[in-house]
Amino acid sequence: MKRGSAVSVFVAMFVGVMLGQVALAQAEFLNASYDPTRELYQEFNQAFGAYWKEKTGVQLTLRQSHGGSGSQARAVIGGLEADVVTLALAYDIDAIVEKAKLLPENWQTLLPDNSSPYVSTVVFLVRKGNPKGIKDWDDLVKPGIEVITPNPKTSGGARWNYLAAWGHASEKFGGDKEKITDFMKALFKNVPVLDSAARGATTTFVQRGIGDVFLAWENEALLALREIGVEKVELVIPSVSILAEPSVAIVTENAKKHGTTEIAEAYLRFLYSETGQDIAARHYYRPRLQSVADKYKEQFPDIKMFTIDQTFGGWKKAQQEHFSDGGTFDQIYQPGS
């Protein structure tokens, strides 16, 4: 008797859990994003929820999931049923296309502006008063300068840093591969610690007091300035940098399965709207919309930027050439070099 009741309790619990899952699946809308966008999407989801309710009368349950950009892509490949992905680099979304075929190959052309509604760039954070007088990329390779940047093999953000430096060198040396490589070698000779992720590198620079200059995304740098205060660090804008384009896309197959294609489309389009752009700008991402960009002109100084498509021929090519095993980054650390 006792045993029977225990079993029935267990069965009831199991059924309850399963029903709960079904009920959730219908109302759930999941955005799989990367780490530094947590606050951005918290605010954005609220705004979009209100917009959608007003337009259709439907109350949405918008969920967000955050982690390293690469590990989020792996989660989606492994079955995380995200309706949309908003990641740090196009390469990670390309990987979802290639490994799991969950969205069309031409996803980057389906939304305006290369499918990236907000952008950023790579800038320098230096110690208060800039004691080492760091002004531009060329100062980073001088002997005695310590540069902090995460490991591009494990951090998506750091890959933008690496390419920004490479792009500068390429421009300076007119594409002379040997000279560019020497420049990169000199630069990474000055890197004492390669943290595995951007947040770890921030800790190294700010809390541990290691390094003279920290290569960071502009949004992260501006956030750091606000969080740790202008009395400790200051911002240096290099003469030229890379246009960092975090990409967004509908995970077509998942959205179809959940019947959320329409919501997903509206969700991502809303990022390009005046409201969406304003939220992005408030979280220190550069907006694409001119009217919003004008409003935040003081926050985002003019800077000459090159894109990954112009300078490197797209992410796939850049990844292959620089960050795959045996790529230019690995060559820097090859023994005997």
Place this chain on the structure above:
Amino acid sequence: MSRIKKNSVIPGFGLTMGLAMTYLCLLVLIPLSFLFVKTATLGWREIGQIISSPRVIASLRLTFLTSLIAAAINAIFGLLVAWVLVRYEVFGKRFIDALVDLPFALPTAVAGISLTAIYSKNGWMGSLLEPLGIKVAFTPLGITVALTFIGLPFVVRTVQPVLQDLAAEVEEASACLGATRWQTFWKVVFPCLQPAVLTGFTLAFARALGEYGSVVFISGNMPMRTEIAPLLIIAKLEQFDFAGAATLAAMMLVASFVLLLLINIIQWKTAQRFSEQ
């Protein structure tokens, strides 16, 4: 099989054995065998290339060496801690006892960040050690410190119960029979504790081999110098090179398995010798 059966007076061999095997299969064998399946998608030449790359070799050497050193340190000091906890009535003993388990409860990233904060050049310990020319954070020494930290409870917790069962009278008898203190420890106490110490050592070693969370913060991750093997696996995953990552993982598994097997064989041998005596 019949030998195992004979040893137990409680019936139900089939059921317990079956359950144990299913449990092990579901949790260990099946997930791990997929590593080898994934690895097998590569050809021998590719596998050879991955394994023989200088960075992989350097990282494996570093991982195994620091893990061994950390486990050895834990074996010695774990024994000491267990001894103090069992044999002496000290003030705040319960508190110290609870302290030992903390490295298990703490998220490893927290451990890594705290250790780095203390041992980097502007930290408490680091600011004292660095003027002496001893760099801890971002060196192999730092990795060893982190691995020692996370492995601390193993030896203490394996030795403690054995020591508790070892009556103090045994030591007294040994002393009465004219043994010196050293002889009492080395010839009487230690042989009883040795299997437990070895088990604790093995556990600490195995745990250290796979440790990622705490080490990445204190190691600095410099290629060829302070890059541990688990970091290379993550690097491969970031390239969506699942097969390459599986190859490295499988390799670490095989190497660890061989080492653990060797330690276990030593243990069986000593246990046998001990029971024969």
